[in-house]
Structures are given as structure tokens and as C-alpha cells.
Amino acid sequence: MPDVAIIGVGLHPFGRFPGKPALSMGAEAARAALADAGLTWADMQFAVGGSAEVDQPDAVVAELGLTGIQFTNVYNGCATAGSALALASRTIRSGEHEVGLVLGMDKHERGALTADPEEYACWYGEMGLFLTTKFFGMKINRYMHDHGITHETLAHVAAKNYRNASLNPNAFRRTPLSPDQILQSPMLNYPLTQYMFCSPDEGAAAVVVCSAPIARRYTDRPVYLRSVAVRTRRYGAYEVHTPSASPSSSHVPAPTVDAAAAAYEAAGIGPDEIGIAQLQDTDAGAEVIHMAECGLCKDGDQNELIASGATSLTGRLPVNSDGGLIANGEPVGASGLRQIHELVVQLRGRAGDRQVQSEPTVALAHLYGAPGVSAVSILST
């Protein structure tokens, strides 16, 4: 019997909402998740909140009710939601509490995310190297060189995600784009074009978790959180914001590989059992690389898998069925909980027009970001 169940999910749409505070979006997502679970805020024994831009996500209690709840704020870069989920999972597994809410929210300015370069070296930022987008360009360019991934494969990944988003009323970019339109959009960081990248944006997502043995009090379709693992880069990995790394002879895999291995081991589940996945598609190349880094295919097999539609809604391993980051954007604190929201809806078989046909029972959610952090979660029915 798994330890932790997800009994409610809620989402505030992702996109641009001028004048609307992140905390208001967070409150809406929380209310939606509570309603989905058939519970109220007063039923929550603890909460975990994640955000990059909101210093105190727990301020959301002003809108939800000042119940005196234990509320912990976490921030862990693009893996914030994974860390929030991990904390909630431990809170339940330790027996401290039985039911709680995990909430993520954000509201970013336009343009590529940056951070205070004083934490790194000034010259690195001054030279224009403190940019996540150029890292992703260099990572996929090397990967294409090593494994023969084509520009067309990158374009088809982005086209798939826009197509999926056209069926998702909560997505940011809902207009389908053809692979040619994607390839012909401005080249931002070779080989990645404008429409191959996600954008930071705004939104919120929430999930209600509880101790697994009591889940059926609240729902007849619980989804179980089988494991969450968070890992950072080891010496020898080449990661975001890396002025220098080891020689290539000492190269080691990215933290995604380590996080995925730990998550599979903790869940007692292997990659061949995964029937649907949410992968961090900061850009189209990242989705391609993360397929292999999460153990879902071999390096180089992505050309064939993507061309054959294996990762589309009708394929055997749908990836980013709601449009992923490319079409939803990335409100950092909420992004990983959007992934969980989508996987739960799909595992329940209630995704409507975008319901996948593979009837998955096991799902994987993956986050990755600067300066080399990854979180992998495994869910099952």
C-alpha cells in the first residue's frame, strides 16, 4: 500500500493576467483543489507553498481563512514544486499530519528568467553568459552532435505541445503551429528558435494530499504519490550557470538521471512501466534530452519516437499532454504542480478532448532548472 494519495487537484489558468496578484491566483487554485477533493480549507492540517516571486506564499491564508494552520514556504528554483511535494509527502509519511494542501503560484516579468548575478561572478553576467537559454542551446547542440537528433525532431516536439495545448483551455499558447512555422521563427540560441522555447508567465496550481489509507473517504479514484526525489548536479556534469566544468573525460550524467533513478527505486517501479510523462520542456531540445535522461528511451531513439507519434496523445507514451511548458509557460512555483494536475486528470480518465488513449496507470513528472537541480515524481492509480 502506498503511503500518500492525491485526492484533489486545482489550477488557475497559465498566461498573462495584468493587475491580478499571484496570491489571488493561488487562492483560486487552492479553492479548486479543495472543491475537487470535497474538502474545505478548514479541513487542512498543513500546507506547503512554493513561489519564486512571492516571498510569503502563506499570505494566501488571508483569502482562504486564518485557521492557524502549519504553513511552510519553499523555494528550490525550477524544482520548487517537487520540493514542496516532497515535504508534504514526508509530513504525511512521518505521521505528523494526515491531510494537507500543496500550492504553487508565480507572476514573472516578460523575458528569460535571470537571477542576481552577484551570487555568481559579475563578469559572467556582464558577458551575457548568465542566460539559461544559451545553456539549453549548447546542451542540445552537443546532444544533436552525439546522437543525431535533427532540427525537424525539435520542431515536431514543439508542434506537438502547441497541438495538445489547443485542446487545453487552461494553456497560455493555444494556437497550433506547424513544424515549418516553428523552424522559421527567429533563431534565439542555435539550434533553438523562438517557438521552441517556453516563456516565464503567470499562474497557480494546487493539490490536496492525504494519508493513503484514508483516501477513499474522499474519492473513489485516488492517485498515489509513489515517490519524489530531488537531486543536484555532481562534479563532472555540465549544467546551467556553469562558468567551468570538469574535462569531458570526467563527464557525468545530469541531475535528472540521478533524480529519476532515485524515484524509480523508491517507488519500486521501472521506466518501462511509465504510461504517460510530464517532462521539463524549457525548450524542445530539453524534452528530447529528458526523455532519455528519465530512462524513457535510449539516446538517439527520439527521432523515431517523435516522428512515429509515440509521444502524442494517441501514442504509447504521451509526453506533455497539456502542452507542457512550451505552451503553458513557466510560473516557476506552479509549474510542477501543473504537471501533477495534468497527470492526475489523465490517470482518472477525465481529460476530455485531450484524454490520452494509452489508458496509463503509472505516470512520471520531471522538473529541471538552474543551477543544476532536478525533481522526479512517480504517480500511479
Added chain:
Amino acid sequence: MATVPISEGLFTWPADEPALIGGQCPGCGAVTFPLRTGCPRCGTVDLERHLLGRTGTLWSWTSQGFLPKAPFTGQFVPAEGFEPWFVGVVELPGELRLESILAGCTQDTLRIGMPLRLVMMPFRTDHLGNEVVTFAFAPEGE
């Protein structure tokens, strides 16, 4: 006005043949750039100053197709008619891989594995009118 480095302690300056200033771990021998206190491999403190080799090969690269927002301060881009430049990961054999601007390159001439050498490039003019220079790697023969 003088020619000044983008940052003190980043490369030897002035010098006929400037070299990047890295660190070598007295414990495990790992080389890192820039020079920092702790070793990224084993955590040993007080890395020794180590001048990096001036030639290497291109491990990966990308174009910079838009003007980065702050903290970017470069003025090597024409005020009108933006042209992409290139950045890469350069492998210095037996030492490390490091990120750098690539000078003297076009998209058609860049090849993973190509030999590169350290150069200095004009970067911007500071508020005193000094020319600020930084490091870059360029194809051998450029």
C-alpha cells in the same frame, strides 16, 4: 585612456600573452575557473592559483540571437542592425571545460571539436573612458 580588464583576477593583465586565472586543488588536482576558495570536486579549501592553457577545442556552441537584458553590459554589438554572436563551451585539454564568447566565427565555420585559442576582445567603454577588455576564444589562425 587605459585599457582595463572586465574583472580583476580573471586573467593576467597587462601581459603580452594573457592567460585565464584558474585554481587547482592541492588535494585532488581538479582545475576550476575562475579561481575560488573551495574545490568543486572534493571541497578542499585554498585552491592554488593556476594559469590555464591558452588553446583548446570547441565542446559545444550556440548563437546569441537577442540582446541579453541586465546584467549584460557589452557594447561590442552595433547600435543599429543587431547581429547574433556566438558563445561556446571550450575544452582545455587535461584541465576543464569553460564557457566563453567566441570571436571571429560565423555559424558556417563553427564545428564541434575545432581548435580554438584565447584572445582578448574590446567589450565596452567605462564611465572614465577606459576601454574594457574581456576574454574570448577564436579559431586558430584568426
